[in-house]
Amino acid sequence: MAEQLQELLTDELEDLGVIHFEAEQDFAAAEERLSHSDFDLVILDVRDASDGSPSADIEGRGRELYERIARIRWVPVVFFTGVPEQVRALEEPPLIRVVTKNALDDIAPAVRDGLVSGVSALTRRISGLVEDYVRNFMRDVVAPHWNEMAGADQNEIVPVIVNRLAAWLRENGLHKLDQTVEGDLAAVAARPSAARVYLMPPVTHHLTAADLVVDPDGGWWLVLTPACDLYEDHPDSNVAKPRTAKAHYVRLARADRVFTEDEKRSESPAISAWHASSKGSKDKAQAQRAFRVDDNRYRALPRYLDIPHLVIDFENVKSEELDEVRAWKRVATLDSPFAEAMLIAYSRSVGRIGTPDVSFDDVQVQLELMKAKPASVPAQVSTSAPRGEVVRD
Incomplete structure (x- = not known):
């Protein structure tokens, strides 16, 4: 069957270029080879019958091998198995697929998706980057x-x-990984990017401050409770x-x-009011508040x-x-310094404590920082004299 798969995939994936296949009939040998060599994709059976006919105790060896x-x-990984x-x-x-052995037509598309994802090449580049940095840092x-x-104790180092x-x-990774994926990563890194705002998925196993969560009704919320009040040790x-x-x-902001x-x-009341008023100037300032960085009520996220x-x-x-809230969907955590x-x-x-506006215009005029504004003289009511003359005060 391995030979049949190789012939099928060679024909079906010819447009991807030359593909090199290596096959192992033994799970232990496959594990050893994977630990020392780079591969872009693994097609993996689930049963292990290398030491005899399949039995209940070897039904899950492929799953165990996958985890190792x-x-x-x-x-x-594409599981190709009779016990899906x-x-x-x-x-x-598309990165982990399950194909049954009687569905040969499904194997080539599954393998194609895994190969064209570019995940394996990206993993190698990132791993190499980290190894290079650690070596240079030590030196x-x-x-x-x-x-x-x-x-010092090594645990302190x-x-x-x-x-x-x-x-x-954070500062140099994208420049070093330039063109690892399609596009110019260095050019992207040179300008502000929304990717810099988020950690996706969240890096903590527990709910934490500045998490973006989605409730069962599809509403989005930001966690405001301090991280120290939400911290939990991992169960393991x-x-x-x-x-x-x-x-x-948990304190949440809409x-x-x-x-x-x-x-x-729009779900934003300020923006909805502007739309409802046919985008009139009266409501424009309120809508613009949502995107100001110094506003007391709103903060925008990209x-x-x-x-x-x-x-x-x-x-x-x-x-x-x-x-x-633990049962809600955690989408991302705001990265530093956006979270703070x-x-x-x-x-x-x-x-904040609100205070009435106090004017210092007269002080600024005295310091010649500004010119005096023309005083507005209230209109006086005219009165008529006995002989009909108009008298003005």
Whole structure:
């Protein structure tokens, strides 16, 4: 069957160029080869009958192998099996596909999708970039300062390397990965990008501050509760007393979509009012408030991938039970410094103290910083004299 697959895929995928195939009949040998060599895609059976006829205890060995090779070097996988129910739950098209052995017509499209995704090449480039940076960091930073670090526990040095790596990748990664995917990444990195605003998917296993979440009705919300009140240790962490969230309720600000699906309406009240007034100048200033960076009520977020253009409304805030919000869809977390800026803006909005406007025009006139404005003289009522003369005060 492996030979049949090779012939089929060679013919069906001829337009992709020359494809090199290697086959292993033994799962252990396949795992060893994958740990030392780069491949762009794996076609994987589920049953392992290399040591005899299939039986219940070997039905899931392909799934076990997938989990092991995913930890070694992750590449797109097409399960090609007679027991698809064993791995159907793993399917994540187009990078993880399940094809039954009696559906040969489906195997070539599944393999094509995995290859043209470019994920394997991107993984190699990113892995190479990280390895190069770590080597250079050890040579150029750690080695010259080793006398200062020699007395430190290695566990204290590791965070320094990790934090430096994260900061360096943030500032330089796209330039180094230029043209890894279609388009000019260096050119994209040179201008402000919406991708810089979000961490997708969220990097924490638990709900945290500045998470963008979607409720069961499709409404978008931004988490405002401080991260310290939501922190929880991972269930698998080796902690004697795992920390749990201190908050019972989560504070959420409404994130109105600037455009609905038909792009003719808006969920934002200020923008909707402007549309309803036929875009008259009267309501224009209110709509523009949504996009000002110094406004006390609104903050705008840019569209990116599945995230639409959003306007955060600090006057439309509610609290929901933590357990309920945990069940909502977490789409992204705002990256630093956008997360901090959003939370500070909310704090300033709810914590400000309003005062009446006080005019210092007369002081500025005295300092010659401005010219005196013409005084408006109230109109006086005219009266008539006894003989009919007009008298003006």
